[in-house]
Amino acid sequence: MSFETVSVIGLGYIGLPTAAMFASRKKKVIGVDVNQHAVDTINRGEIHIVEPELDIIVHAAVTEGYLKATTKPEPADAFLIAVPTPFKSNSDNENGIPEPDLTYIEAAAKAIATVLKKGDLVILESTSPVGATEQMAEWLKEARSDLSFPQDNNIEPDVNVAHCPERVLPGHVVRELVENDRVIGGMTLKCSEAAIKLYKTFVKGDCVTTNARTAEMAKLTENSCRDVQIAFANELSIICDKLDIDVWELISIANRHPRINILQPGPGVGGHCIAVDPWFIVSKTPSEARIIHTARKVNDAKPGWVLNKVKLALANYLLDHKDKVASEVIIACYGVAFKPDIDDLRESPALNIVVELQKVHSGPLFIVEPNITTLPENLEIKSKLVSTKEALIHADIHVMLVDHKEFKKGDVSFLNKKYLVDCKGIWENSFVD
Numbered sequence: 001m002s003f004e005t006v007s008v009i010g011l012g013y014i015g016l017p018t019a020a021m022f023a024s025r026k027k028k029v030i031g032v033d034v035n036q037h038a039v040d041t042i043n044r045g046e047i048h049i050v051e052p053e054l055d056i057i058v059h060a061a062v063t064e065g066y067l068k069a070t071t072k073p074e075p076a077d078a079f080l081i082a083v084p085t086p087f088k089s090n091s092d093n094e095n096g097i098p099e100p101d102l103t104y105i106e107a108a109a110k111a112i113a114t115v116l117k118k119g120d121l122v123i124l125e126s127t128s129p130v131g132a133t134e135q136m137a138e139w140l141k142e143a144r145s146d147l148s149f150p151q152d153n154n155i156e157p158d159v160n161v162a163h164c165p166e167r168v169l170p171g172h173v174v175r176e177l178v179e180n181d182r183v184i185g186g187m188t189l190k191c192s193e194a195a196i197k198l199y200k201t202f203v204k205g206d207c208v209t210t211n212a213r214t215a216e217m218a219k220l221t222e223n224s225c226r227d228v229q230i231a232f233a234n235e236l237s238i239i240c241d242k243l244d245i246d247v248w249e250l251i252s253i254a255n256r257h258p259r260i261n262i263l264q265p266g267p268g269v270g271g272h273c274i275a276v277d278p279w280f281i282v283s284k285t286p287s288e289a290r291i292i293h294t295a296r297k298v299n300d301a302k303p304g305w306v307l308n309k310v311k312l313a314l315a316n317y318l319l320d321h322k323d324k325v326a327s328e329v330i331i332a333c334y335g336v337a338f339k340p341d342i343d344d345l346r347e348s349p350a351l352n353i354v355v356e357l358q359k360v361h362s363g364p365l366f367i368v369e370p371n372i373t374t375l376p377e378n379l380e381i382k383s384k385l386v387s388t389k390e391a392l393i394h395a396d397i398h399v400m401l402v403d404h405k406e407f408k409k410g411d412v413s414f415l416n417k418k419y420l421v422d423c424k425g426i427w428e429n430s431f432v433d
């Protein structure tokens with residue numbers, strides 16, 4: 001069992017760094033993506049996403065001939081599938097629970113099936129609902145009845161299949177890919193052994209072996225646990241607002257207890273993982289997953305709560321400035337990414353707040369986002385991308401949404417607290433009452 005050629009299907013935030021890691025260890029890597037722009041960019045030795053240190057690794061891998069990208073799968077010894085697993089659109093069932101959409105996995109499985117051969121290893125890395133790896137193996141088998149698969153109860157199937165979920169943190173992907181422990185969920189023990197051999201090419205962390213279903217559930221459990229913990233912090237922030245208590249001070253005091261570690265409230269939970277993955281548990285076990293379901297609802301409701309706070313600040317401002325009308329009031333929003341110090345706007349609660357604000361506020365909106373150079377199309381109507389300084393000087397209402405490092409510097413104590421909505425508690429405390 002040797003893996004000289006590795007193919008990574010899906011060259012996004014996980015697939016591209018993973019492909020680059022194998023290539024940096026001098027494996028021949030074939031990256032496959034349906035996005036021609038991504039393929040062309042990578043083949044120029046450049047990257048189409050923002051992730052620290054990745055550009056240098058990809059550039060070296062392409063220049064030295066270890067990494068190439070293409071839109072059509074080619075034969076390889078191991079295939080890693082790292083495609084998105086979103087919700088189905090308009091899929092809410094009668095309980096309002098979104099269902100996972102496995103069509104990208106199905107398409108990737110069918111595409112690689114055409115080039116599979118005896119001895120190959122197929123790994124599903126995409127975060128998936130329990131049972132998805134078995135389903136993927138079925139799709140492979142349907143397409144290639146000439147090969148045997150682990151579900152055939154064959155001790156040595158022609159093709160090994162495993163689920164090895166990615167668990168890296170955006171912004172730290174290059175380091176975490178190497179250092180994190182890896183969950184290896186082979187459909188059989190032999191499948192796990194093959195997968196460990198492959199990952200040990202670059203993984204320094206432990207490779208922890210389990211079965212595919214437990215590996216699927218482990219990934220969902222990690223992200224659901226974080227979602228529940230953030231929901232607790234978000235709920236606290238709403239309770240404290242009602243009771244006139246500074247939630248940031250409260251959490252820092254409570255966290256001095258040796259066994260308490262409360263996370264930080266914010267404008268809601270975003271990204272393509274924590275806000276999505278818990279639903280994969282809830283949709284499979286709706287009657288049992290009660291806390292997980294409630295946490296999702298608490299976090300999803302937070303942007304609406306923030307929006308109401310902004311409306312209140314605007315009402316206060318107009319009460320104090322009788323000579324002004326709403327259309328003259330400039331609201332500045334600081335941060336639209338889904339979390340600090342990244343450019344990723346996907347599933348961003350901050351972005352959703354700004355989009356909604358655009359609908360309800362008749363005046364101009366200033367957006368401060370140091371990590372992007374142009375605004376997304378849906379924000380261009382009456383929003384303007386400005387510097388922190390311009391927003392601080394010219395805006396009337398200030399909405400701190402994402403605690404990017406740029407916002408933590410400088411003095412904001414000249415702002416009027418009545419016209420500030422601080423979702424991250426980094427400016428509120430600059431004021432002396």
Ligand code: SAJ
Pocket residue numbers: 127166167168169170222223226230263264265266267268269270271272273274338339340
């Ligand atoms: N957030 C808070 N308060 C906090 C921490 C986070 O409101 O105290 C918010 C963030 O602002 C963001 C959201 O939660 O909107 C998610 O951010 P995150 O940093 O918690 O997680 P992600 O989505 O960037 O990455 C997570 C990680 N999972 C865990 O930490 C359990 C990462 O390890 C996974 O690989 C990744 O999901 C994934 O791909 O599934």
